[in-house]
Amino acid sequence: MIRVVLPAHLKNLARVSGEVRLEVAEPVTQRTVLDALEDRFPMLRGTIRDRRSGKRRAFIRFYACEEDLSNESPDDPLPDRVVKGEEPFIVLGAMAGG
Amino acid sequence: MTGVRVLVGTRKGAFTLTSDGKRADWTVSGPHFGGWEIYHVAGSPANPDRLYASQSSGWFGQVIQRSDDGGKTWEPVGNDFTYQGEVGEHLWYDGTPRPWEFKRIWHFEPAKDDPDTVYAGAEDAALYKSTDGGKTWQELTALRTHETGPKWQPGAGGMCLHTIILDPANPNRIYVAISAAGAFRSDDGGASWVPINRGLRSGEIPDEDSEVGHCVHRLAMHPSRPDVLFMQKHWDVMRTDDAGGSWREVSGNLPSDFGFPIGVHAHEPETIYVVPIKSDSEHYPPEGKLRVYRSRTGGEEWEPLTNGLPQRDCYVNVLRDAMAIDSLDPCGIYFGTTGGQVYGSADGGDTWTPIVRDLPAVLSVEVQALP
Numbered sequence: 363m364i365r366v367v368l369p370a371h372l373k374n375l376a377r378v379s380g381e382v383r384l385e386v387a388e389p390v391t392q393r394t395v396l397d398a399l400e401d402r403f404p405m406l407r408g409t410i411r412d413r414r415s416g417k418r419r420a421f422i423r424f425y426a427c428e429e430d431l432s433n434e435s436p437d438d439p440l441p442d443r444v445v446k447g448e449e450p451f452i453v454l455g456a457m458a459g460g
Numbered sequence: 461m462t463g464v465r466v467l468v469g470t471r472k473g474a475f476t477l478t479s480d481g482k483r484a485d486w487t488v489s490g491p492h493f494g495g496w497e498i499y500h501v502a503g504s505p506a507n508p509d510r511l512y513a514s515q516s517s518g519w520f521g522q523v524i525q526r527s528d529d530g531g532k533t534w535e536p537v538g539n540d541f542t543y544q545g546e547v548g549e550h551l552w553y554d555g556t557p558r559p560w561e562f563k564r565i566w567h568f569e570p571a572k573d574d575p576d577t578v579y580a581g582a583e584d585a586a587l588y589k590s591t592d593g594g595k596t597w598q599e600l601t602a603l604r605t606h607e608t609g610p611k612w613q614p615g616a617g618g619m620c621l622h623t624i625i626l627d628p629a630n631p632n633r634i635y636v637a638i639s640a641a642g643a644f645r646s647d648d649g650g651a652s653w654v655p656i657n658r659g660l661r662s663g664e665i666p667d668e669d670s671e672v673g674h675c676v677h678r679l680a681m682h683p684s685r686p687d688v689l690f691m692q693k694h695w696d697v698m699r700t701d702d703a704g705g706s707w708r709e710v711s712g713n714l715p716s717d718f719g720f721p722i723g724v725h726a727h728e729p730e731t732i733y734v735v736p737i738k739s740d741s742e743h744y745p746p747e748g749k750l751r752v753y754r755s756r757t758g759g760e761e762w763e764p765l766t767n768g769l770p771q772r773d774c775y776v777n778v779l780r781d782a783m784a785i786d787s788l789d790p791c792g793i794y795f796g797t798t799g800g801q802v803y804g805s806a807d808g809g810d811t812w813t814p815i816v817r818d819l820p821a822v823l824s825v826e827v828q829a830l831p
Contacts, residue, residue, distance in 0.1 A: 371495060371520060375536060405536035409520040413540055421519040455519040 364395055365450035372410070372453070376403040381450055390445045392424060393436040410453060425452040464786050465530065465828045466794050467511065468802055469498035472820035474513055476501075476531045478830075483792050483806040486815045492534065493525065500781055501531075502568040503828040507575035512594055514565040514580075522564050524580075526594050537594035541565070541582055544599045550584065551613040560584045560604065567781060567824075569624035581621030585612060585638040587650060600650035603636065608655060608672040615639035615675045615694075622780055623679045627686045635689065635704070640665075640675035643691065645704050656704025660693060664740075678780045680722045682729035690732050690759070692722040692780070697734055699759050710759020715746045721783035725808060726791040730758040733785070733793060733809060735778040744775035752795070754809050768812030769803065776801070781824035788829055796822025 366382040373379060384398045393416075400407045407413060410422055416436075418424070424431045427441045427449050443449040466477040473491025492498075496515045504510040511527040513534065522541065525534040541562050549557035563583040571577035576593040586604045588597040603621075612619060620639055627633035634646045635656075642657040655671050665673040675694035682688065691698040691707065695718050698707040711717035716736040725731035732755050738746045745751060750769045753762040776799035786792040793809050796802045800819040805812045 369519075371517065375520075375523065405523070408522065408539050412521075414542070419519065419521060458518070 363447045364390060364398070364444065365447055366395065366399055367450045367452045367454075369453060369455045371455070372406060375405055375409065378403075383447075388445075389437075390440050391437050392431065392434070392440065392451075395440065395451055396436075421456040421458060423454050423456050425454065426450070463830045464788065464792060465503070465508070465830055466784070466802065466804070466815070467501035467503060467531070467824075467826040467828070468796055468819065468822060469501050469513070469781075469824035470796075470800070470820040470822050471497055474498040474501050474515075474531075475816070475819060477802065477815050481788060483788075483804060486804075488816050489531065491820075492531065493523075496520075496523075497564075498823065499564060500567050500824045500826070502570055502578075502826050504570040504575040504578070505572045506570070508828050508830055510570070510575040510593075512568045512570065512578055514568065516564040522562070524565065524594050538590070538596050541580075541586075541588055541597055542599065543586060543604065544601045545605070548605060549610055550619065551611060553614060555613075557610065560586070562586075563618060566620045566622045567624060569626060572626065572628060579624045579626070579634075581624050581636065583618040583620035584614075585619050585621040585641060587621055587624070587634075587636060589650070600646075602646075602651055603644060603653050606644070606653050606655075608641070611672055612638065612641040613673065623676070625679055625681050625689075627681075628683045629686045633686070633703075635679060635681070637676040637679050637691075639677065640673060640694075642672045642674040643676050643679060643689075643704060656700070657707070658705065659700070659707030660691075660698065661696070662694065664694065677720045678722050680724045680732070682724040685729045688729065688758075690722050690724060692719050692734055694718065694740060697722065697759060710755070712755070712760035712762055714753055714762050715751075715764075719778075720780040721778055721795065723783050723785045723793065726785055726787045727789060728756070728791075731756045731808075732759065733783065734762075735783065735795065737777060743777040748772055748774050750774040750776065750797075752793070752809055752812075765805075765809040765812070767810060768805075768814075779823055782822050784825045784827040786827045786829050792827065794825050794827055796825045798822065 463480040468475040473494040475490030499514045501513045509530040513525040515523040552558040567581040569579040580588040623637035625635040644653045687703040752765040776797035783795040793805045798821040
């Protein structure tokens with residue numbers, strides 16, 4: 363079970379509280395986790411990744427196990443502790459004013 | 461009519477303001493979608509409980525929300541706004557070509573007779589249509605791919621399609637306006653378009669009477685006279701009496717003819733309203749006095765409406781989609797400011813009161829007369 367933490371605005375949009383738990387078939391990567399997330403919560407399509415390019419939106423960051431994975435390949439395996447459900451995959455909005 | 465509902469989009473959420481037909485006491489609901497920019501909220505004339513809201517954010521992009529109960533509850537619907545076919549290029553601020561890139565939806569125009577049919581105006585400029593209540597959107601590509609498209613350039617606010625007017629007498633006729641491309645008309649339901657900018661003169665572009673390139677801020681039409689349009693341009697208030705075939709200036713005695721919104725009285729087609737702003741470099745009212753100007757002669761002769769509006773130290777702006785006019789009698793007028801006030805008048809503009817004072821900066825105001 364993959365644990366995903368969403369930023370507050372996306373939790374509201376998806377109408378969830380706390381962490382999201384997803385079944386994700388291996389390989390567990392950013393892409394497969396986000397695909398599973400968007401399949402379960404279609405209203406999140408386009409809010410994390412650009413709809414056409416599939417790339418991370420500019421002000422979105424991906425963290426896990428105290429590492430910034432934002433600029434890693436979306437097809438790289440996520441850390442074992444994320445795959446085992448010991449640590450969450452964190453989606454968050456970049457710090458910016460306003 | 462039992463009352464009115466004012467739909468307010470702000471930098472940090474949407475609000476609804478409701479009142480009975482007297483429009484003296486108001487209930488404020490919101491924020492809906494708190495923290496998100498709400499460029500526009502619009503209601504269907506065919507079903508006032510059907511609302512569409514454009515929710516966007518620099519972080520999370522575009523979301524479209526739909527309500528079927530007058531704004532009590534909302535559901536996200538489709539947000540896939542694809543430019544169909546070859547994307548093409550327009551001019552960037554520095555004069556270099558730049559591919560069209562979707563940023564957000566600025567404006568909805570629900571159809572008069574079908575709550576599931578709605579048009580949406582986008583930045584970068586394009587016109588979309590949904591016939592399934594916002595679940596899916598199809599671009600009407602002939603506008604973006606018009607032969608003048610490569611010459612279009614963004615205004616300071618972005619290259620936005622901000623005005624959509626559906627001719628109530630001719631279902632095939634649509635007017636749109638784009639900053640800073642100008643006004644366009646379709647007579648075949650969006651399959652083809654003609655620029656309708658003859659008579660406009662804009663000193664900000666090299667050829668001041670160019671076919672396109674004008675920074676049109678807003679168009680308005682009275683439904684009983686669909687060939688008469690009023691325009692607040694960057695500078696100049698204009699009118700056409702031949703569906704955009706030619707325009708003439710009607711700024712007359714306005715203290716400044718720069719501004720953003722323009723509206724037409726619900727029952728008097730020659731009574732129009734603007735909010736003069738000092739200049740393109742100083743976006744606040746002249747002399748710090750917030751004044752709506754009314755012309756009862758279709759332009760040229762204007763009178764200031766000040767009763768209830770701040771007449772000193774006021775330095776807010778009123779954006780292009782932030783004024784609305786209801787269909788009650790006497791006619792109600794509403795506008796919102798970048799300072800977060802929403803002012804209302806229940807007597808055609810003679811007197812004003814603040815409905816709410818401290819919202820986030822107001823981006824848009826619409827009003828519905830409730831059955």
